[in-house]
Amino acid sequence: MCELGEERGLCGWNCKHSYYAFVDGFSTRTYTDEQLEELEAKEQEQHEYKGKSYNAYQASQAQRQMETTMRAQRANIKNLKQGNADSDTIVAAQARYLNTLNQYKDFSKKMKLPEQIERVYMDGLGRIAGGKSTKAVTKKQEEKAINHTLKNAVGKDIIQVEKTTLNSSPNSITQKTSKKGGVERNYYDNQGKQIKQISNNNHGNAKMHPYGKKGEHAHDYIYDADNKLIGRPTRELTKEERRMLIYYDVIRAKKKNK
Numbered sequence: 611m612c613e614l615g616e617e618r619g620l621c622g623w624n625c626k627h628s629y630y631a632f633v634d635g636f637s638t639r640t641y642t643d644e645q646l647e648e649l650e651a652k653e654q655e656q657h658e659y660k661g662k663s664y665n666a667y668q669a670s671q672a673q674r675q676m677e678t679t680m681r682a683q684r685a686n687i688k689n690l691k692q693g694n695a696d697s698d699t700i701v702a703a704q705a706r707y708l709n710t711l712n713q714y715k716d717f718s719k720k721m722k723l724p725e726q727i728e729r730v731y732m733d734g735l736g737r738i739a740g741g742k743s744t745k746a747v748t749k750k751q752e753e754k755a756i757n758h759t760l761k762n763a764v765g766k767d768i769i770q771v772e773k774t775t776l777n778s779s780p781n782s783i784t785q786k787t788s789k790k791g792g793v794e795r796n797y798y799d800n801q802g803k804q805i806k807q808i809s810n811n812n813h814g815n816a817k818m819h820p821y822g823k824k825g826e827h828a829h830d831y832i833y834d835a836d837n838k839l840i841g842r843p844t845r846e847l848t849k850e851e852r853r854m855l856i857y858y859d860v861i862r863a864k865k866k867n868k
């Protein structure tokens with residue numbers, strides 16, 4: 611479930627509350643016993659998404675998390691545009707938002723839950739990604755934008771740090787390396803704000819990081835309109851990020867052997 615929202619999200623899920631009892635404007639008293647039984651059965655119904663099973667409450671929670679993510683992604687796009695970020699950065703941010711949107715639609719459909727996209731659009735930011743259609747940014751364009759960002763990173767100095775901080779020099783990359791070879795690499799945007807972290811390990815917390823082969827994973831940093839960090843959802847590394855991590859390991863091994 612982690613990949614849909616925040617680390618602390620459904621992974622730590624233990625709430626037994628009923629989803630349907632909390633739908634706005636519904637009063638459970640208007641139901642007959644028979645209807646209640648039916649609802650209860652419906653609540654327990656499990657639907658699959660990407661190999662994981664959700665009941666109605668879990669699915670609705672995942673929807674809320676994705677809506678929160680999308681609001682943050684939209685706010686981030688607005689900030690990037692206002693900060694005159696370069697177009698690759700903006701396109702990459704738009705692509706991330708549109709990917710979440712597509713995932714949200716797909717997920718809602720599979721869960722047989724209505725979309726509540728108005729919870730996202732209530733930010734009043736309007737159409738913030740692409741032109742006429744939400745398909746304005748294709749998978750190819752997204753990959754191109756991400757590759758471009760990474761290619762830039764190859765030629766860049768990586769600043770070794772003792773501690774990871776939320777702010778650093780604009781467009782910099784820092785890295786915290788543990789004695790055991792654990793790497794946390796941090797990416798900062800043109801305002802010096804952290805936007806991403808890539809790790810080659812699970813920070814010793816395997817339960818929260820069921821990713822990769824050795825727990826390697828990425829966090830995207832999500833800010834609200836006031837630049838307050840509101841989440842750092844965990845995800846699998848992309849192919850490119852994986853390659854970068856391997857690239858780095860090779861360089862490091864070569865240096866060591868010199």
Ligand SMILES: [Zn+2]
Pocket residue numbers: 809812813819827829844
């Ligand atoms: Zn992590």
